[in-house]
Amino acid sequence: MKTNFPFLILAMIVMASSCGQKDELTAKKEELAKMKSEAASLRTSIETLEKEIAVLDPEFGITNRKTVLISTTKPEKTHFEHFVEVTGSVLSKKDVNISGEVSGRIQEVNAVEGMRVTKGQVLARIxxxxxxxxxEEVEKQMELASIIFEKQERLWNQQIGTEIQYLEAKNRKETLEKNLESLKTQKSKTLVKAPFNGTVENVLVRTGELVQPGVSLFRFVGDSDLFIEADVSERYIGILGKGDSVDIHFPSVNKDFTTRVSAIGGIINQNNRTFKVEVVLPNLEFAKPNMLSVLKIRDYENPDAVTVPNYLILQDSKGDYVFTVENGVSKKRYIQRGLTYKEITEVVEGLSGNEILIDKGFREVGDNFAVNIAQ
Structure with a gap:
């Protein structure tokens, strides 16, 4: 068996070279890791030393700190108003159940649910x-009673017969006239009519059913005399009064308008500690009974308030604060906040309104940080 010595030698040389390169790469990686560890330790030592020096020499801390790029804004001096928002529902003073006034069987039902009708329109027939x-029977009796009365009256005018006969004939005729009038009135009540303009919400009867007086046949809601009723917390007793202005918003149609308080309940609901508030609702095409609405009740206003956006207010163990810019340096300014409405907060102490507030970048700065205002 022959051995290929040249090939064997070449393979050994390649393997030796590969091992040498691998050892060199490993050594370099170990050296890099060692240097990174030393650098991290050195940076930590540098930062610790800088902090210690900055405590002893504040000017050193300012000059050696990196400048933070920021944008600025100003507090706003404005008329600040705070509103309480409560949910209300549109109701109608003309939300009624219509019933028949006479007994009988329903002969015809003309109304359907959702139907708009006018006053006097026939909804059903009994x-x-x-x-x-x-x-018809009374009318026949009337014919005879009228003839008898006329004859008795002519005799009485001729001084023939007694006064009693004349009065009896007259009384008989008048009694039948009243009976006939009563029956005609009773007949007119077999027509169930709409008491005012409105909408038939529910039909509670069917053709052929036997009904009695007082039994509901229809639920009917009028177009006018709408109002909004809401439950307001008892903490607002004395703040809200009759005649006060109220802003109304209808979320379903995105409509707004201003109206006034028409009535305030005199009883506190012991279950939810609220009282009823009623506001006037003008004739609006889009307003429907049971529609959801939001009432904005103003409970506070300050015509000369200093306000800032909510997101600029931070908090620590000492209280609320904002960052201002003074001579190119950020300053922590503690404030006392008032009420908040729609992402705006009233500042009652700590700001005069002339300060420059840090807006973008306010979370990246601290007290006495060098800042650069973006143009």
Missing amino acids: DDESIQRNI
């Missing part, structure tokens, strides 16, 4: 056959 028969 069978009036028995009443019509009574009317």
